[in-house]
Amino acid sequence: MRAEVVGVGTELLLGQICNANAQWMSGRLADIGVDVVHHQAVGDNLDRIAASFTVALGRADVLLVTGGLGPTQDDITREGLSRALGIGLVRDPAIEEFLRERFRSLGRAMPDSNLRQADVPEGARPIMPERGTAPGLALVTDAGRRVYLVPGVPSEMREMMLGTILPELAAAAGPSALASRTVRVTGVAESRVAELLDDLFVGRANPSIAYLAGGGEVKVRVTAKASNRDEAESLIEPVADEVARRLGDHAFTTRDQDLADVVADLLASTGTTVACAESLTGGSLGARLSARPGASSYFRGSAVCYTARAKADVLGVSRETLEGPGAVSEECAREMAAGSRRIFDANLGLSTTGVAGPDAHDGKPVGTVCIGLAWDGESFARSFRAPGDREMVRRWAEQAALDLLRRRLAGLPGPSAR
Amino acid sequence: MRAEVVGVGTELLLGQICNANAQWMSGRLADIGVDVVHHQAVGDNLDRIAASFTVALGRADVLLVTGGLGPTQDDITREGLSRALGIGLVRDPAIEEFLRERFRSLGRAMPDSNLRQADVPEGARPIMPERGTAPGLALVTDAGRRVYLVPGVPSEMREMMLGTILPELAAAAGPSALASRTVRVTGVAESRVAELLDDLFVGRANPSIAYLAGGGEVKVRVTAKASNRDEAESLIEPVADEVARRLGDHAFTTRDQDLADVVADLLASTGTTVACAESLTGGSLGARLSARPGASSYFRGSAVCYTARAKADVLGVSRETLEGPGAVSEECAREMAAGSRRIFDANLGLSTTGVAGPDAHDGKPVGTVCIGLAWDGESFARSFRAPGDREMVRRWAEQAALDLLRRRLAGLPGPSAR
Numbered sequence: 133m134r135a136e137v138v139g140v141g142t143e144l145l146l147g148q149i150c151n152a153n154a155q156w157m158s159g160r161l162a163d164i165g166v167d168v169v170h171h172q173a174v175g176d177n178l179d180r181i182a183a184s185f186t187v188a189l190g191r192a193d194v195l196l197v198t199g200g201l202g203p204t205q206d207d208i209t210r211e212g213l214s215r216a217l218g219i220g221l222v223r224d225p226a227i228e229e230f231l232r233e234r235f236r237s238l239g240r241a242m243p244d245s246n247l248r249q250a251d252v253p254e255g256a257r258p259i260m261p262e263r264g265t266a267p268g269l270a271l272v273t274d275a276g277r278r279v280y281l282v283p284g285v286p287s288e289m290r291e292m293m294l295g296t297i298l299p300e301l302a303a304a305a306g307p308s309a310l311a312s313r314t315v316r317v318t319g320v321a322e323s324r325v326a327e328l329l330d331d332l333f334v335g336r337a338n339p340s341i342a343y344l345a346g347g348g349e350v351k352v353r354v355t356a357k358a359s360n361r362d363e364a365e366s367l368i369e370p371v372a373d374e375v376a377r378r379l380g381d382h383a384f385t386t387r388d389q390d391l392a393d394v395v396a397d398l399l400a401s402t403g404t405t406v407a408c409a410e411s412l413t414g415g416s417l418g419a420r421l422s423a424r425p426g427a428s429s430y431f432r433g434s435a436v437c438y439t440a441r442a443k444a445d446v447l448g449v450s451r452e453t454l455e456g457p458g459a460v461s462e463e464c465a466r467e468m469a470a471g472s473r474r475i476f477d478a479n480l481g482l483s484t485t486g487v488a489g490p491d492a493h494d495g496k497p498v499g500t501v502c503i504g505l506a507w508d509g510e511s512f513a514r515s516f517r518a519p520g521d522r523e524m525v526r527r528w529a530e531q532a533a534l535d536l537l538r539r540r541l542a543g544l545p546g547p548s549a550r
Numbered sequence: 551m552r553a554e555v556v557g558v559g560t561e562l563l564l565g566q567i568c569n570a571n572a573q574w575m576s577g578r579l580a581d582i583g584v585d586v587v588h589h590q591a592v593g594d595n596l597d598r599i600a601a602s603f604t605v606a607l608g609r610a611d612v613l614l615v616t617g618g619l620g621p622t623q624d625d626i627t628r629e630g631l632s633r634a635l636g637i638g639l640v641r642d643p644a645i646e647e648f649l650r651e652r653f654r655s656l657g658r659a660m661p662d663s664n665l666r667q668a669d670v671p672e673g674a675r676p677i678m679p680e681r682g683t684a685p686g687l688a689l690v691t692d693a694g695r696r697v698y699l700v701p702g703v704p705s706e707m708r709e710m711m712l713g714t715i716l717p718e719l720a721a722a723a724g725p726s727a728l729a730s731r732t733v734r735v736t737g738v739a740e741s742r743v744a745e746l747l748d749d750l751f752v753g754r755a756n757p758s759i760a761y762l763a764g765g766g767e768v769k770v771r772v773t774a775k776a777s778n779r780d781e782a783e784s785l786i787e788p789v790a791d792e793v794a795r796r797l798g799d800h801a802f803t804t805r806d807q808d809l810a811d812v813v814a815d816l817l818a819s820t821g822t823t824v825a826c827a828e829s830l831t832g833g834s835l836g837a838r839l840s841a842r843p844g845a846s847s848y849f850r851g852s853a854v855c856y857t858a859r860a861k862a863d864v865l866g867v868s869r870e871t872l873e874g875p876g877a878v879s880e881e882c883a884r885e886m887a888a889g890s891r892r893i894f895d896a897n898l899g900l901s902t903t904g905v906a907g908p909d910a911h912d913g914k915p916v917g918t919v920c921i922g923l924a925w926d927g928e929s930f931a932r933s934f935r936a937p938g939d940r941e942m943v944r945r946w947a948e949q950a951a952l953d954l955l956r957r958r959l960a961g962l963p964g965p966s967a968r
Contacts, residue, residue, distance in 0.1 A: 139589075142758075142760065143760060143762055143771075144573075144576075144589065145576055145585075145586045145587065145588075145589065146576060146577065146580050146586070146730070146771075146773070147572075147573045147574060147575070147576035147577025147578070147579075147580060147586075148573075148577070148732075148760075148762060148769075148771060149573065149762060149764075150568045150569065150570050150572075150573045151568065151569055151572070151573070151589070152568050154565075154568075154569070154591070155562075155565045155566075155567065155568045155569075156565060157565070158562075158563055158564060158565035159564065159565025159566070160565070161565075162564050162565060167563075168563045168564070168565075169563065169592070169593065169595075169598060170563075170590060170591065170592055170598070170602065171557075171562065171563065171569070171589070171590060171591035171592075172588060172589065172590050172591075173572070173588065173589035173590075174587070174588055174589075175587065177587075180587060180588070183609075184588065187605055191601070205752070206760070287938075312564065314566075326622075330622075334623070340560075340624075342560065342561060342624065344561055344566060344567060345703075346567075346704075351566070353561070353564075353566060355560075355564065408833075408854075410833070410836075413837070414833075414836050414837045414839070414840030414841065414845070414849075414852075415826075415828070415832075415833030415834060415835065415836025415837035415838075415840065415852050415854065416833060416834070416837035417833065418828075418832050418833025418836075418854040419831070419832045419833035419834035419837055421832070422832030422833065422854070422856060423832065423940075423941070423944075425906075425907065425908050425909070425940060427832070427856070428856050428857070431832075431856050432856055432857055432860060433853070433854045433855045433856045433857065433860045433864070434832075434833050434852075434853075434854035435851070435852075435853055435854070435864070436826075436833065436836040436840070436851045436852035436853070436854065437851045437894075438840060438845070438846050438849050438850055438851045439846070439850055439851065439894070441895065442850060442851045442893075442894050442895075445893065445895075446851070446853070446864075446893055446894070475860075475863065475864055476855075476857070476860050476864070477859065477860075477863075488843075489843065490843050491843075520705075522841075522843060523841070526841075
């Protein structure tokens with residue numbers, strides 16, 4: 133079963149938003165073994181919407197469309213489908229009643245223009261929203277293609293996908309499944325990862341392997357297709373295991389977990405608490421460590437100290453360090469880590485300092501990153517040069533700090549030089 | 551001039567990454583008056599890549615393709631284009647020399663397989679990378695369509711777009727320009743924004759107006775097309791001014807600035823320094839305030855205090871408050887703000903506390919947000935309920951805190967109830 137995802141909305145073509153709906157839907161469809169073979173995005177233009185649907189229906193078994201289902205004049209996805217299929221629009225009484233009821237419950241009169249949402253291509257079946265306001269539609273064409281129209285609002289789209297569409301497609305797709313496993317690595321360049329793994333790739337179609345670099349890490353994804361999930365998993369297993377073996381302790385997950393999640397699991401399972409001292413990262417390290425529900429059991433806090441004075445007053449960094457090696461130094465990173473551990477009463481203290489740019493600072497070049505870790509009476513620090521712009525330097529610093537914490541919690545040796 | 555952007559890469563169709571390249575390219579093309587009328591994404595499959603190009607070349611004047619230009623076996627964009635156009639691949643001597651030189655400079659032998667990157671569709675002109683490793687290609691078809699192939703790595707794609715492709719297309723597009731202005735609002739529901747502005751929308755095609763809600767704010771975008779930039783701007787001006795007038799001080803920008811940037815400008819221009827005390831937001835408020843170059847002139851630091859003890863020890867929140875109204879209260883927000891101002895020696899202190907979820911805490915329901923602001927001897931706090939999941943509650947808290955700071959710095963009255 134081949135699927136195509138079409139996003140409708142001029143905002144996509146103007147670059148105002150990213151088509152994150154297509155990404156999310158594709159991931160969920162892959163989970164149930166539906167091959168997504170194309171994405172399209174098209175603006176709020178009737179001719180072009182209809183033409184996009186015609187192209188998609190010529191090459192896919194399932195057409196999923198997001199956006200353009202609201203009550204306003206630029207919501208013309210319904211019209212686009214009826215034109216592509218050469219069928220008329222008919223008033224759907226269930227949708228009409230749903231709309232009238234919604235306005236009644238708000239105590240407001242419904243403008244007649246809102247009834248546009250009840251005019252659906254002949255033969256379409258409504259998918260009523262639980263929390264949203266725009267009904268979705270499902271339709272099977274004369275040629276047996278399945279078409280689903282869902283709202284562009286991500287939460288409303290997801291509700292209909294999870295509640296109605298994915299279960300229907302999973303049942304229809306039958307015993308076919310795609311499985312993938314993603315091993316993620318930080319602290320190693322993509323070219324080095326490729327060197328370590330490239331021979332696994334040669335001449336292998338199933339499972340296939342792919343690399344994705346970005347955000348201070350490299351993802352290695354192994355994907356297999358089979359008649360069922362278990363079989364797909366068993367195809368993946370030896371390859372993924374070999375990938376993990378070759379990458380060794382550079383691999384922080386074999387299950388596509390975020391590095392902060394891996395660290396959170398280790399903190400929780402070892403009953404360890406952590407606090408941070410941040411200069412370079414400005415709070416983003418704390419934000420990542422506190423992102424997950426239940427973070428308060430292991431994350432104590434973070435002292436973001438952007439000035440030398442705050443480093444001294446709040447974290448207790450010594451005058452000797454600030455006036456000697458300076459605020460961007462391994463010494464400062466160690467004292468910051470120790471300070472955060474002390475003021476937040478945590479088992480471990482983790483720190484970042486450095487030069488995010490765009491200008492050099494204190495005689496240190498842009499991209500200089502120092503990270504520190506403090507534990508019971510001891511501390512460690514390392515420094516390196518991160519590439520890229522301010523945002524990228526900050527991201528690399530987060531990753532390196534989290535990886536240092538991971539290695540400490542997992543009892544691994546310190547990270548190698550980059 | 552109509553353009554189509556095609557992303558090549560199975561990772562897009564598996565939902566592993568979002569097609570952010572298409573978004574960025576579309577935004578830049580709109581800036582120079584090139585209409586992007588479709589996006590497509592297609593996997594690393596030769597037949598489907600070629601078919602996608604054929605569809606695109608049938609409806610667009612310019613085809614921009616990202617991805618699949620590397621040296622590995624799954625990089626088959628070059629082959630896809632030659633198949634779609636029915637032309638052969640020829641070895642490009644300039645690319646061959648570029649590749650050999652790159653390996654020489656690394657002191658490594660070049661695998662012969664790397665020469666695939668030098669095999670280009672007949673008539674294609676290389677676009678040499680300055681920093682990246684994969685050359686781009688430009689070609690004009692017999693039918694006069696312009697085709698550009700660029701790498702999928704965002705920084706390499708951007709380099710070629712900015713250095714070569716956008717200047718060429720701007721010259722070719724001639725006197726036609728699209729201009730847009732985006733007014734952004736926080737603290738007002740999208741439905742209320744639409745009520746205030748909807749009549750501006752009726753029957754108006756140029757300029758057009760569109761709403762985008764998300765991330766704790768609503769964007770109102772006014773777009774106009776004309777034969778030149780000045781004319782487009784003059785079409786926009788009265789509509790954008792009317793939009794801004796109706797939205798009043800809820801609008802924090804008429805130039806599509808991020809709220810944190812607006813606040814940063816106000817801090818810098820008024821010579822005001824700020825520090826934060828964060829519980830709910832975990833550091834993300836500090837991260838946003840420190841994201842911009844030069845942040846150290848106005849951002850002093852942030853105390854992320856996730857425990858009651860840290861709120862007391864680090865920020866000096868009183869025992870009476872922690873044991874009475876509790877850590878999630880307007881009282882606590884006021885004392886946190888005052889504490890951050892004091893320990894970081896800043897003019898203003900800004901705080902967040904609340905319940906991000908998924909569970910209620912301390913008798914307060916999920917979504918409870920309290921934000922505080924402290925200045926010379928005085929403080930203010932407000933609380934509200936934010937919708938959505940943990941991430942969304944944190945984002946709304948950031949936005950509300952930043953908006954409180956904006957209102958203080960701009961001398962505006964406090965925010966209205968949501």
